[in-house]
Amino acid sequence: MNDPIVITGMAVEAPGGIETPAQYWAALAESRDLIGPFPRDRGWPIERLLSLSEVDGWSAVRDAGGFLDTATEFDPMFFGISPREAVAMDPQQRVALKVAWCALENAGLNPGLLDGDEVGCYMGVSYTEYGPHAAEVNDYSGYRAAGVALGAVSGRISNCLGLGGPSIVVDTACASSLSALHLAAAAVRGGECEWALAGAVCVMGSAGPFFEFSKNNALSTDGQCKPYSEEATGTLWGEGAGVVVLERESRARELGHRIHGRILATRVNHNGGGAPIAVPSTEAQERLIRKTVAAAGISPEVVGMIEGHGTGTAVGDPLELAALQRVYGGGKARLGSVKSNLGHAQAASGMLGLIKVLLSGSHGRIAPTRFADTPTTKVDWDTSGLRLAAELDHWQPHDGIRYGAVSSFGVSGTNAHALLAIPADEEETHV
Structure with a gap:
């Protein structure tokens, strides 16, 4: 790029x-x-x-x-x-x-x-x-x-x-x-x-x-x-x-503008037919995430923070987690959702999550997600490096860059994913 x-x-x-x-x-x-x-x-x-x-x-x-x-x-x-x-x-x-x-x-x-x-x-x-x-x-x-x-x-x-x-x-x-x-x-x-x-x-x-x-x-x-x-x-x-x-x-x-982060890649797709329109699709989300990673030209293992959709529903969360684990499970990313703080802001939820990632990268700390001390048992965490961000934790850069991901999906069947690169030398500057 x-x-x-x-x-x-x-x-x-x-x-x-x-x-x-x-x-x-x-x-x-x-x-x-x-x-x-x-x-x-x-x-x-x-x-x-x-x-x-x-x-x-x-x-x-x-x-x-x-x-x-x-x-x-x-x-x-x-x-x-x-x-x-x-x-x-x-x-x-x-x-x-x-x-x-x-x-x-x-x-x-x-x-x-x-x-x-x-x-x-x-x-x-x-x-x-x-x-x-x-x-x-x-x-x-x-x-x-x-x-x-x-x-x-x-x-x-x-x-x-x-x-x-x-x-x-x-x-x-x-x-x-x-x-x-x-x-x-x-x-x-x-x-x-x-x-x-x-x-x-x-x-x-x-x-x-x-x-x-x-x-x-x-x-x-x-x-x-x-x-x-x-x-x-x-x-x-x-x-x-x-x-x-x-x-x-x-x-x-x-x-001379300050750079909060680079947009490495964004991709959008749809679940297609089959299930009812409001039911998320693990397969469609996995395809989307893999395409975004490929377009960004990075290895999924370098991603340190993932801001997921995470609505807190019995259907949506496990399906989303399965897709995220299949792509990012080989790394050590910390996962969370700002919805734990302020609820599901619907059309604005992805932007609130993206700004959370930018601020976390700027401060060199991964913001915690609330209620992370009791992760769902509907997915297998033991075979994945993916973990919930249970506390404010240091975000280790990779070659001077912190890589973050943001994921969203909607009741319309649309899925969206973005990958960001945040320069570590911008850490803790005024925003």
């Missing part, structure tokens, strides 16, 4: 009041629990939610999830948006815009001076039922077309910042983050834009995911998400956003 795509800026918003990469790293390093009660300022039917177990065939819903504290707060005038239009905007647009601005500042760029630049914007996002229906007369009428359109998440960023490159939203369910990263890196590599923003956002406009998984009996019964753990009882929904700045390494070096 003569001129790899590198990450030169990042920003994150996560549950627990986290609004900076430094705050995010502190929470991860301390193995902090970022789960909190349902938000009481969104008009959700809380009493109905908490009584769903009284309905035959539905499981209990705990008063818990990974929610953004300031999802309802936004300064529209700062971005040149009228207050009335801001109310009609899906909060995912608002949060994505704020985080994109912060990512640019993190990269040392002035977001207010980009008007007309050929910059791409690729965002992973899924529909979350914000606001009333369009076929009604209400205060949102007249603004609904752009207010709830998925394409307006990236479009809003491009419009407010004056970015003239490709502006695309990707919805591959929970694989949306890494799918967006894949397309953004390809666009920069192919010359469609000189540089790009890649990210994802999830803010739940309704409590729909909790209803859905209560009916499916796949929701955590104890209000915690426990990836790869024998104690896992189901997934727990969360929210968050992350955005990274991508450019060619030659450009970054020329402009």
